[in-house]
Amino acid sequence: MRNKVTAVLFCLMLLAGATAHLLLADRVYSENERRELQQKPAVSSKTVFSGQFGSETEIYLADQFPGRDGWVAVKTICERLLGKRESGGVYYADDGYLIDIYRSWNGKQTTANVTALKALQDAMDNAGIPMRTMLVPTAARILSDKLPRYAQVADEQKVLDYAALHGIRLCDVTEALSDHKDEYIYYRTDHHWTSLGAYYAYAAWMRDRGLTAMPIGEWTKEQLSDIFRGTTYNKVNDPLAACDTIDAYYKNTAHTVNYNRGYYVTDTIYERSYLEGRDQYAVFLNSNQETTVITGPGTGKLLIIKDSYANCFAQFTVDDFAETHLIDMRFFRGSVLKYIAENEITEVLVLYNIPNFTSDTAVARCCR
Amino acid sequence: MVFSSLTFLFLFLPAMLLLYYITPRRGKNAVLFLGSLVFYAWGEPVYVVLMIFSTVLDYTCGRLVERYRGTSKQKIGLIISLCGNLGLLFFFKYADFLAGTINNLAGLSLPKHDLPLPIGISFYTFQTMSYTIDVYRGTAKVQRNIISFGAYVALFPQLIAGPIVRYRDIAAELDTRTHSFDAFGEGARRFVTGLAKKVLLANNIGLLWDAVSKTDVAALTTAGAWLGLIALAFQVYFDFSGYSDMAIGLGRMLGFHFPENFNYPYISASVTEFWRRWHISLGAWFRDYVYIPLGGNRRGLARHLFNIVIVWLLTGLWHGASWNYVLWGAWYAAVLLCEKLFLANLLRKLPRFVGHVYTLFVIVFAGALFGFENIRRGFSFIKVLFGGGAGLINDATRYQVLSYAPLLVICAVASTPLVAWIGRKIAAVNVRHRFREGLLTACDSLRLLGLSALSLAYLISGSYNPFLYFRF
Secondary structure (H helix, E strand, O other): OOOHHHHHHHHHHHHHHHHHHOOOOOOEEEEEOOOOOOOOOOHHHHHHHHHHHHHHHHHHHHHHOHHHHHHHHHHHHHHHHHHOEEEEEEEEEEHOOOEEOOOOHHHHHHHHHHHHHHHHHHHHHHHHHEEEEEOOOOOOHOHHHOOOOOOOOOHHHHHHHHHHOOOOOOOOOOOHHOOOOOOOOOOOOOOEOOOHHHHHHHHHHHHOOOOOOOOOOHHEEEEEEEEEEEHHHHHOOOOOOOOOOEEEEEEOOOOEEEEEOEEEOOOOEEEEHHHOOOOOOHHOOOOOOOEEEEEEOOOOEEEEEEEOOHHHHHHHOOOOOOOOEEEEEOOOOOOOOHHHHHHOOOEEEEEEEHHHHHHHHHHHOOOO | OOOOOOOHHHHHHHHHHHHHHOOOOOHHHHHHHHHHHHHHHHOOOHHHHHHHHHHHHHHHHHHHHOOOOOOOOOOHHHHHHHHHHHHHEEEEEEHHHHHHHHHOOOOOOOOOOOOOOOOOOHHHHHHHHHHHHHHHHHHOOOOHHHHHHHHHHHHHHHHOOOOOHHHHHHHHHHOOOOOOOOHHHHHHHHHHHHHHHHHHHHHHHHHHHHHHHOHHHHOOOHHHHHHHHHHHHHHHHHHHHHHHHHHHHHHOOOOOOOOOOOOOOHOOOOOHHHHHOOOOHHHHHHHHHHHOOOOOOOOHHHHHHHHHHHHHHHHHHHHHOHHHHHHHHHHHHHHHHHHHHHHHHHHHOOOHHHHHHHHHHHHHHHHHHHHHOOOHHHHHHHHHHHOOOOOOOOOOHHHHHHHHHHHHHHHHOOOOOOOHHHHHHHOOOOHHHHHHHHHHHHHHHHHHHHHHHHHHHHHOOOOOOOOOOOOO
16 A cells, blocks of 8 residues: 555656646746746757757746745755755844855955045045045944854955055944944845944944934934845745834935936935835835935035945935935946036045945946 | 756656556557657767667677677677777777876877767666676577667666666566556655755755865865765765665666665775675676676685776776776775785774774775865865864864754764664554554655655755846
């Protein structure tokens, strides 16, 4: 009997696996993985003989397997039960944190970026425009207490020391963030800092400028989402991960936001349509745009040369200046110096997350 | 195509089994032969020609040997087969290696063909040769049906990674074999066990070896290097024995009995015993077709030792066309010689655990020779094993130990007959027959479904590849 049962079960499994995906329509895009899934591979003598057809068929079957995300989740649960401490480039840290692994940086790129930054800073000094640079440490550094024991991480301080040694005027946010490491300053399932984390950096920056930031309690706080699962969640697909909340902080909401020189003009820095989808951090300043100009009630014109870490940081500056400009070097093809002159910028802030600063090739173009 | 792929599990295997079972008895070998060609051609669309060539060659040679039996021309078929198969193997596997070695030593620049190695060539050439040799020796009957012979050569279960099924092992079953629910169920169980060994254990513990072997030698610790080798030992065992289990299981589903290939090698108390338990079909091949023809142990001690060395250098070379495999073979030859000469006697007088520790040391260390085709890299790794690295242990090593400890324990337990023993105990429970059958069926089904589901989860996750950097 036992062999009969085994035989029948096994045949049923093969049959189910062979027919199930025929009954379901193929998916084109995976929200979870944020990529296009493999479609039915094309048969031609060329693809067959090169073996391409064979390898694409395997990916096709895996990508279109019924209940794919559930199967991936089963694997993740297994790994966690087996005591695995990292997966897909993410540490399983304490208190439900999924923290991106950042073990080493690209020395050559860092050198090039620091050199370009110094040139820009010299040009600003000559023009009498104050410029500061804020290199934001990762959760792996600030929340290192939560990392698995003996986890190996890059020494981010070395990047800061290197930049300081080469004359970059740094706004020290490491200490500001470390002082508040027990608060909710990094998302548990995303590689970004939270608005609160950005606020502490903003306060440190204001201090550097000889000003005082309005205390956090006096800002209007609004919860934008409590079902946010970000990029580190996507990397491990851990079904047990808790959701993050996204908060907005503002003084008033009357702004004009001009993306990409008039391509899209709106009246809020919060692009709430993103809250419907998975990519919810993009609610801040409409994801990453080439240029963004926000008009506010303050005086002076601030330019932030930045990566996505600045998107939630800018909500604190928009009321201090008449105009807050943001340039994303990955998309910006013009001359930053010319932009500063043409727009009569009065202050510059360079804001990057350290892993991004040490790897992004676009930063090196910032003094053209 | 490999067994541990979705393509095999959910396209090839269901179609193959369906066709095989609905085809009448007379046509089953043809289905096997053609199906196996498709199986092979899936990954090697061009090289399938070589396999067909090898099939036709040995079919013809077998007939030639038979035709001229008892005459002076009897040897012709045998010689053609040996030259053809060894020539094929030499050209694809060893020609570039030899040219490279000569170029290095003599400063020449002999051309290389740079062709990829046809999958399974080391296995099927050995199998087809065994057929012609057996026919020549009279230990196997000539096969007159080329379809049946083709089915033997191309037989997909053992085509890619063995076991090396000698023709005479399945000669009878090629012509008449029985199919039953019992055989199919046994086969399915065996197959799923093998799949789990490969996908759940070998692939995952392999990640540890991968990480260690890629670590810069200057940053590697002694404990880390040994940890890596232990992971490699588990990876190789579960990979290879998992494949053999799958092959044997598929064979059972199709009505064949393939020889066993592994018998808990890591519980051996001597290296001699280890090689009786590890890749048994390869050992048997070299014994029958090299060692015994050379005279085995019957021509005096010196010749005996010489034969051992020859067999082991060839075994090493069979595993790969690179000097590190020759060294690996030489290492085993040296250890086995020592055991023949004095070590075996010594071990018998010592407590059994000494033998176990010594054997595991020899096996695990051999991995350092096996694991690096670049000899220089291998030697610098060996230096680390004996203290020449970044110290005894560091945090990186501790991190790896903690990360992999549970998996290492599972691998260690799965390398012993413990699970099988528990199974036998359950089977021997003294209760009413029907209850016992029910219990066993439930256990079996749970294990089958559980292992299949987990293996599937890992296979599907293989393509999990989130793309998250386009707007970081």
